[in-house]
Amino acid sequence: MAASTETPEQADGQAALARHAPQPPCPAARPRLRRDAERNRQRILRAAAEVFTERGLEATLDDVARHAGVGVGTVYRRFPDKVALVSELFQDRIDAMVAEAERAHAEPDPWTGLVSYLKYVAETFAGDLGLRQMMMFGAHGGTRTRYARERMRPAVTRLVKRAQAAGQVRADLRATDIPFIAIMLTTAGEYAAQVRPDIWRRYLNLIIDGLRPERDTATPLPVAALTPQELEQMLSAGPGGGAGPGRRFSP
Amino acid sequence: MAASTETPEQADGQAALARHAPQPPCPAARPRLRRDAERNRQRILRAAAEVFTERGLEATLDDVARHAGVGVGTVYRRFPDKVALVSELFQDRIDAMVAEAERAHAEPDPWTGLVSYLKYVAETFAGDLGLRQMMMFGAHGGTRTRYARERMRPAVTRLVKRAQAAGQVRADLRATDIPFIAIMLTTAGEYAAQVRPDIWRRYLNLIIDGLRPERDTATPLPVAALTPQELEQMLSAGPGGGAGPGRRFSP
DNA sequence: TCTAAGCGGAGATGGCATCTCCGTTCCGGG
DNA sequence: CCCGGAACGGAGATGCCATCTCCGCTTAGA
Structure with missing residues (x-):
C-alpha cells in the first residue's frame, strides 16, 4: 500500500484530547507510549468513531475493540471507561x-x-x-x-x-x-x-x-x-x- | 363467487382478523374461572392497560402485577406470556x-x-x-x-x-x-x-x-x-x- | 368439611454489557 | 543480542435485569 499519510483527524485528535481531557488536562501528564501502544490507541479511536457514528452510543466496547482489531483489555488500558472514550471522541x-x-x-x-x-x-x-x-x-x-x-x-x-x-x-x-x-x-x-x-x-x-x-x-x-x-x-x-x-x- | 382479482389490501377484513387472532376470540371457549380468579384477571387487564399506556411496552410484568396487587405468578397463570397479554390488550x-x-x-x-x-x-x-x-x-x-x-x-x-x-x-x-x-x-x-x-x-x-x-x-x-x-x-x-x-x- | 383451584413471590434461568486479571507477547534501551 | 517491563488478548468475574417457574400455603364453593 501507499505510504500512509496521516489523516488530519489523528493529529487533531491529539490536540483536542489534551485541551479537553477531563482528568489530566496537561498533555505531558500522559507518558509517552510504546510505538505499538500508540498505534493501537489510534486504531481504537478510529474504530470508535466509526462504530459510534454508525451504530450509536450503545454499541459495546467489545464491538469497538473487535472493529479495531485489538482486545477489550487494550481499550480499557487506554481509556478509563466508555464515557471517557465517547466524550473525547x-x-x-x-x-x-x-x-x-x-x-x-x-x-x-x-x-x-x-x-x-x-x-x-x-x-x-x-x-x-x-x-x-x-x-x-x-x-x-x-x-x-x-x-x-x-x-x-x-x-x-x-x-x-x-x-x-x-x-x-x-x-x-x-x-x-x-x-x-x-x-x-x-x-x-x-x-x-x-x-x-x-x-x-x-x-x-x-x-x-x-x-x-x-x-x-x-x-x-x-x-x-x-x-x-x-x-x-x-x-x-x-x-x-x-x-x-x-x-x-x-x- | 368472489372476484379473485381483488387487491390484497382490500381483502375481507373480518375474516383476516379472525384468522390472525392468536387465541380464540370466543370467550365461551375459556373455562369458567373461580370468582376470585376472574376478579384478578380483570385487575390484571386494567393494570396492564394503565401501565403499558403510560410507561410503554417495556414495563415489566412484575410492574403490572404489582400495580394490580397480585403476584407475578398470577399474571403468568392467566396469560401465557407478555406478548399474549399486550396483544389482547x-x-x-x-x-x-x-x-x-x-x-x-x-x-x-x-x-x-x-x-x-x-x-x-x-x-x-x-x-x-x-x-x-x-x-x-x-x-x-x-x-x-x-x-x-x-x-x-x-x-x-x-x-x-x-x-x-x-x-x-x-x-x-x-x-x-x-x-x-x-x-x-x-x-x-x-x-x-x-x-x-x-x-x-x-x-x-x-x-x-x-x-x-x-x-x-x-x-x-x-x-x-x-x-x-x-x-x-x-x-x-x-x-x-x-x-x-x-x-x-x-x- | 374438604379438595382442587388459585395464590404469592422467591428464585431459577438466560442474556448482555462493563470492566478485570493474568499468562503470554514483543518493544526497545543498554 | 538480550532481557525487563510495557503492552496485549480475551476469557470470565461481576452486576443487572427481565422472563418465567415452582411449591408451600390459602380459600372458594360443592
Missing part, C-alpha cells in the same frame, strides 16, 4: 456544531441563514447517530453537551429574531422550536435509515414551507416518498432498521 | 384507529378530513405510549399491526388524493408521508412529555401550514413554546423524561 464535532450556529448568523440573508442552519443540523445528525444521541439524550458528558447548547442558544435566538424582523418567518415561531424541528427531522431519518436515509429532506422542505408567514407556492419536496412496501418494511423493523438502537421492545 | 385500540381513518374520509370537507385524521393520530399516540410502540416499532404482534396498517393504507391514500383533487393540499404530498408526520409529531410529544406534553400541537399546525399549496397567512401556533430552561431540562433528560423508554444510553 465527540468533543470537536460538538464544537463544530456550535461554530455553525454562529456562522449561519453571519449569512447575509436572514432566511437563508436560518434554513442553512436547519439543514446543517439535520444533515449532521442524520449522518452521525452517536452525536445525535449525545446532544439529544441526556447521556454521556452531560456537562459538556449542556455547555454546547448554552453556547448555541443565543445564536439560534438571534437567527430566528433576525428572520422575523425581516418578515421572512412567521411571527409566532420561537427559538426553542428549532431544536424540536431538528429532533423531528432526525427521527424521520432514523426510522428510514435502512430504506431511504435522506427522506428527512422531504420533511425539512415541508416544515420550511410552514415557517413562512405567507407564500404563493410550495417549495417542491425533494427525494421520492417511500413506496407503501418500503413504509411497511420500515414500520415492521422500527427505527434504525431493526438492528439499531431503536430495537427496544423485542420480548 | 391493544386489539380494540388498533381497530379504533383503523375505523377513524375510514371515518375521516367520510368528512364532507377533504381538508378537514385529512387534518382531523392527523390530529386524531397524533393525539392518540401522544396519550398512549404502548399503542405507539406497537404501531411504530416492529415489536409485539407484528401480524396484527401489519394487518391494521394494511387496512389503513387505502383510506389514507384516498384522504390525500381527495384533498389534492380539491386543490387543498400540495400536489407533491404522498400517502406515505402521513405516517412520517405522525412519527415526527409523536416524537416531539414524547420528548416533551414531562415538560409540555401537548407541544406536538404546535408542530402539527406548523406542518399543516406546510401542507397547503399556497396561503396568505399562517394558522397560529397553539400552546406556548418551551422556555429555554424547559428545553434544557428536556434535552438533559431525553425522551420520556428520563425514566421512560428513551433512557437508552446511561452507562
Whole structure:
C-alpha cells in the first residue's frame, strides 16, 4: 500500500484530547507510549468513531475493540471507561456544531441563514447517530453537551429574531422550536435509515414551507416518498432498521 | 363467487382478523374461572392497560402485577406470556384507529378530513405510549399491526388524493408521508412529555401550514413554546423524561 | 368439611454489557 | 543480542435485569 499519510483527524485528535481531557488536562501528564501502544490507541479511536457514528452510543466496547482489531483489555488500558472514550471522541464535532450556529448568523440573508442552519443540523445528525444521541439524550458528558447548547442558544435566538424582523418567518415561531424541528427531522431519518436515509429532506422542505408567514407556492419536496412496501418494511423493523438502537421492545 | 382479482389490501377484513387472532376470540371457549380468579384477571387487564399506556411496552410484568396487587405468578397463570397479554390488550385500540381513518374520509370537507385524521393520530399516540410502540416499532404482534396498517393504507391514500383533487393540499404530498408526520409529531410529544406534553400541537399546525399549496397567512401556533430552561431540562433528560423508554444510553 | 383451584413471590434461568486479571507477547534501551 | 517491563488478548468475574417457574400455603364453593 501507499505510504500512509496521516489523516488530519489523528493529529487533531491529539490536540483536542489534551485541551479537553477531563482528568489530566496537561498533555505531558500522559507518558509517552510504546510505538505499538500508540498505534493501537489510534486504531481504537478510529474504530470508535466509526462504530459510534454508525451504530450509536450503545454499541459495546467489545464491538469497538473487535472493529479495531485489538482486545477489550487494550481499550480499557487506554481509556478509563466508555464515557471517557465517547466524550473525547465527540468533543470537536460538538464544537463544530456550535461554530455553525454562529456562522449561519453571519449569512447575509436572514432566511437563508436560518434554513442553512436547519439543514446543517439535520444533515449532521442524520449522518452521525452517536452525536445525535449525545446532544439529544441526556447521556454521556452531560456537562459538556449542556455547555454546547448554552453556547448555541443565543445564536439560534438571534437567527430566528433576525428572520422575523425581516418578515421572512412567521411571527409566532420561537427559538426553542428549532431544536424540536431538528429532533423531528432526525427521527424521520432514523426510522428510514435502512430504506431511504435522506427522506428527512422531504420533511425539512415541508416544515420550511410552514415557517413562512405567507407564500404563493410550495417549495417542491425533494427525494421520492417511500413506496407503501418500503413504509411497511420500515414500520415492521422500527427505527434504525431493526438492528439499531431503536430495537427496544423485542420480548 | 368472489372476484379473485381483488387487491390484497382490500381483502375481507373480518375474516383476516379472525384468522390472525392468536387465541380464540370466543370467550365461551375459556373455562369458567373461580370468582376470585376472574376478579384478578380483570385487575390484571386494567393494570396492564394503565401501565403499558403510560410507561410503554417495556414495563415489566412484575410492574403490572404489582400495580394490580397480585403476584407475578398470577399474571403468568392467566396469560401465557407478555406478548399474549399486550396483544389482547391493544386489539380494540388498533381497530379504533383503523375505523377513524375510514371515518375521516367520510368528512364532507377533504381538508378537514385529512387534518382531523392527523390530529386524531397524533393525539392518540401522544396519550398512549404502548399503542405507539406497537404501531411504530416492529415489536409485539407484528401480524396484527401489519394487518391494521394494511387496512389503513387505502383510506389514507384516498384522504390525500381527495384533498389534492380539491386543490387543498400540495400536489407533491404522498400517502406515505402521513405516517412520517405522525412519527415526527409523536416524537416531539414524547420528548416533551414531562415538560409540555401537548407541544406536538404546535408542530402539527406548523406542518399543516406546510401542507397547503399556497396561503396568505399562517394558522397560529397553539400552546406556548418551551422556555429555554424547559428545553434544557428536556434535552438533559431525553425522551420520556428520563425514566421512560428513551433512557437508552446511561452507562 | 374438604379438595382442587388459585395464590404469592422467591428464585431459577438466560442474556448482555462493563470492566478485570493474568499468562503470554514483543518493544526497545543498554 | 538480550532481557525487563510495557503492552496485549480475551476469557470470565461481576452486576443487572427481565422472563418465567415452582411449591408451600390459602380459600372458594360443592
